Amino acid sequence: MKLNFLAFTAIIFLAHNSANTQILDFEIVTDELLQEPPIEDWLSWRGTPKSWGYSPLDQINTDNVDQMQLVWSWALDDTGSAQAAPLVHNGVMFIPGPRGVIQALDAADGDLIWEYRPGITPSIDNTDREITAEDLGDAAMPATAFAGVGRGVLKNIAVYRDMIYTATENASIRALDARTGRLAWETQTADPALGYFYTAGPIVADGVLVTGITGCERYKEEVCFFTGHDPQSGDELWRFATVAAPGTPGGDTWGDLPLRFRAGGDSWQAGSYDPILNLVYMGTSQAKPWASAVRGTDGDALYTNSTIALDPNTGEMSWYYQHLPGDTHDMDETFESVLVDIDGRESIFKMGKLAILWQLDRQSGEIIKATDVGYQNIINVNPVSGNVSYRDGMIPRIGQQIDMCPSTSGFKGWRAMAYSPITEAMYIPITLNCELATFGPTEQVLGGGGTGPVRRINYPHIDAQDNLGELLVMNIPEGDIKWRYRQRAPINTAALTTAGGLVFIGDWNRYYYALDAETGEKLWQTRVTTSAQGFPISYMVGDTQYVAMPAGVGGASWSGMLPRELAPELNRPRNGNSIHVFALPSN
Amino acid sequence: MGTQYMSSHSLPIKTLLLNSLALLSLLHTNTILGQSLGDGLYTESQASRGAEEYAARCASCHSADLRGNSNSPSLIGLSFMFIWEGRTLGELFTKMSTEMPTDQPGSLSQQSYAAILAFILQSNEFPAGDNDLSSSANALASIQITSE
Numbered sequence: 142m143k144l145n146f147l148a149f150t151a152i153i154f155l156a157h158n159s160a161n162t163q164i165l166d167f168e169i170v171t172d173e174l175l176q177e178p179p180i181e182d183w184l185s186w187r188g189t190p191k192s193w194g195y196s197p198l199d200q201i202n203t204d205n206v207d208q209m210q211l212v213w214s215w216a217l218d219d220t221g222s223a224q225a226a227p228l229v230h231n232g233v234m235f236i237p238g239p240r241g242v243i244q245a246l247d248a249a250d251g252d253l254i255w256e257y258r259p260g261i262t263p264s265i266d267n268t269d270r271e272i273t274a275e276d277l278g279d280a281a282m283p284a285t286a287f288a289g290v291g292r293g294v295l296k297n298i299a300v301y302r303d304m305i306y307t308a309t310e311n312a313s314i315r316a317l318d319a320r321t322g323r324l325a326w327e328t329q330t331a332d333p334a335l336g337y338f339y340t341a342g343p344i345v346a347d348g349v350l351v352t353g354i355t356g357c358e359r360y361k362e363e364v365c366f367f368t369g370h371d372p373q374s375g376d377e378l379w380r381f382a383t384v385a386a387p388g389t390p391g392g393d394t395w396g397d398l399p400l401r402f403r404a405g406g407d408s409w410q411a412g413s414y415d416p417i418l419n420l421v422y423m424g425t426s427q428a429k430p431w432a433s434a435v436r437g438t439d440g441d442a443l444y445t446n447s448t449i450a451l452d453p454n455t456g457e458m459s460w461y462y463q464h465l466p467g468d469t470h471d472m473d474e475t476f477e478s479v480l481v482d483i484d485g486r487e488s489i490f491k492m493g494k495l496a497i498l499w500q501l502d503r504q505s506g507e508i509i510k511a512t513d514v515g516y517q518n519i520i521n522v523n524p525v526s527g528n529v530s531y532r533d534g535m536i537p538r539i540g541q542q543i544d545m546c547p548s549t550s551g552f553k554g555w556r557a558m559a560y561s562p563i564t565e566a567m568y569i570p571i572t573l574n575c576e577l578a579t580f581g582p583t584e585q586v587l588g589g590g591g592t593g594p595v596r597r598i599n600y601p602h603i604d605a606q607d608n609l610g611e612l613l614v615m616n617i618p619e620g621d622i623k624w625r626y627r628q629r630a631p632i633n634t635a636a637l638t639t640a641g642g643l644v645f646i647g648d649w650n651r652y653y654y655a656l657d658a659e660t661g662e663k664l665w666q667t668r669v670t671t672s673a674q675g676f677p678i679s680y681m682v683g684d685t686q687y688v689a690m691p692a693g694v695g696g697a698s699w700s701g702m703l704p705r706e707l708a709p710e711l712n713r714p715r716n717g718n719s720i721h722v723f724a725l726p727s728n
Numbered sequence: 729m730g731t732q733y734m735s736s737h738s739l740p741i742k743t744l745l746l747n748s749l750a751l752l753s754l755l756h757t758n759t760i761l762g763q764s765l766g767d768g769l770y771t772e773s774q775a776s777r778g779a780e781e782y783a784a785r786c787a788s789c790h791s792a793d794l795r796g797n798s799n800s801p802s803l804i805g806l807s808f809m810f811i812w813e814g815r816t817l818g819e820l821f822t823k824m825s826t827e828m829p830t831d832q833p834g835s836l837s838q839q840s841y842a843a844i845l846a847f848i849l850q851s852n853e854f855p856a857g858d859n860d861l862s863s864s865a866n867a868l869a870s871i872q873i874t875s876e
Contacts, residue, residue: 581810
């Protein structure tokens with residue numbers, strides 16, 4: 142018996158990736174912990190379910206940030222674009238890389254604890270729980286494919302109970318054992334052969350995984366959706382279609398188009414959660430093809446470009462607010478929902494590509510205020526009613542050039558804004574740019590459609606001279622400008638605010654900065670491997686506060702076309718996906 | 729940012745250079761003057777090699793069936809021709825070989841770019857021929873992309 146036991150133990154040891162160790166003292170992440178995390182942790186992709194992008198730590202502050210120095214760095218896989226939003230729990234950092242790789246690192250020194258590699262790391266009980274390339278057939282991405290700006294890119298992951306949750310390039314959701322990195326379950330939600338994939342991971346709301354899918358620009362019999370999944374079993378609990386079908390509420394907002402020709406409503410940025418109201422706030426992108434003349438309807442196209450409040454247990458919609466009915470310029474409004482209470486009123490703040498700051502009541506969905514920063518030239522917006530109307534000559538016709546600000550790249554992207562409760566201001570990464578745009582046709586057949594082609598001539602914004610990058614700071618809720626920081630290179634990360642009176646951002650030209658959140662004064666800078674890119678965070682291990690700053694290649698037009706064409710003297714390496722962690726000197 | 733260096737990538741210089749190369753190619757590449765896409769400018773085997781390269785290096789953005797995604801334009805059909813009709817194969821080859829893949833521009837061999845271009849032409853139902861498509865932007869500069 143003893144011999145058999147030893148042999149069994151050896152098999153277990155050999156079957157396990159020998160590079161991996163375990164987190165032996167992993168503390169279960171409860172709902173309460175997610176909602177009120179200890180200030181040392183960073184448990185949601187933007188810190189808490191309110192998505193402020195704010196750390197209550199103040200060891201690093203305006204007085205001493207100039208002493209901050211590198212403690213450790215770590216190279217992520219160079220198999221695609223990195224836009225990482227790391228999490229930290231009890232001194233362990235969990236970070237997503239391209240092509241489904243998740244790594245757990247000692248957050249104090251950067252030592253690898255475990256890593257999950259799709260198709261390589263064994264599952265939790267050594268049974269085959271993974272969707273294989275054979276299962277996917279032609280829809281499988283080649284193992285050697287480089288994940289540029291679509292499939293294979295992943296922003297955020299979630300931690301809950303003793304699991305790490307991620308969504309994949311193959312339209313599946315995965316659960317990993319947070320102690321070992323081994324796969325617990327994988328659930329397919331859609332067919333990647335139809336174009337579906339994830340670039341945003343789940344959030345956890347009242348014990349349910351809520352995830353939005355993307356890749357919905359092509360004509361098919363199905364549409365985009367949000368799902369709720371049971372975190373333990375991976376079972377799908379509900380599904381909410383983001384495109385209204387004919388004969389359903391809102392179904393008449395797509396004209397006479399059959400469902401197969403109603404595309405878009407993608408979700409590619411994770412949501413937020415209010416545990417008191419028990420509502421999840423998810424965003425959707427624009428209708429596809431982008432131009433209404435190409436879509437064949439000038440209807441509102443529900444529920445595209447909307448904020449949607451859902452019951453996380455049932456998927457039932459509580460309300461929706463469509464920011465841009467019938468958008469016709471590729472002006473996404475899918476981005477983060479920042480939940481801030483203003484004078485006791487529960488609000489959501491959102492901003493899309495047009496740089497209009499929307500304040501909504503998060504219980505009713507009622508508009509409270511719309512503040513147009515004044516950079517765009519496409520629509521008029523009523524600041525009280527939120528109603529929008531297109532300016533003369535700004536609705537594109539097929540083949541006819543229009544002069545639009547912003548370009549189809551937008552002023553605002555996935556680089557999430559951060560709120561500071563100290564300054565009561567919103568810190569918003571902006572890229573300033575415009576475009577001579579000519580929208581073109583697509584084939585209206587199954588499998589066709591898509592965004593529609595655009596002949597683009599990009600040019601700098603007239604108000605910004607040669608500057609592409611801006612950190613725009615708006616007082617909340619007034620919406621007036623507190624200060625602006627402008628520079629040549631695009632701002633290329635989410636913003637991070639801290640109780641130390643600081644805001645951290647990074648740019649395409651490899652710099653990270655710490656600015657005084659009150660004044661905008663630059664107090665510290667460093668330079669990293671490649672473009673600063675992703676979601677900087679702050680956390681504490683022992684007595685030390687750390688600031689972690691991701692860098693990465695890829696990043697779509699903000700990181701490719703715009704700097705290449707409008708700031709051609711700037712360069713970045715082809716590789717260099719990485720995370721860089723800073724702290725004050727130990728003495 | 730006040731750099732004092734003259735950029736090697738400044739657009740006017742690039743444009744000037746391309747125009748000069750195009751002119752030179754007109755003067756010195758008599759063999760391709762007057763050729764059109766209907767003449768069969770690539771081989772089936774070259775397009776097959778291009779299909780493999782495409783799957784590995786392009787498909788994650790432009791999709792396996794070349795119809796693109798939200799960030800990457802379609803390389804097939806009406807959408808492709810809307811962008812490229814009236815321009816030259818040389819322009820397209822130069823864009824591919826200097827800007828693609830967007831994350832690692834210029835990281836493939838010139839032969840690989842030519843093979844991928846052959847695959848794109850094949851996918852758009854332009855006929856194959858007996859000779860490989862040239863991997864020289866100069867040689868391709870006089871060939872118009874036209875559906876006629």
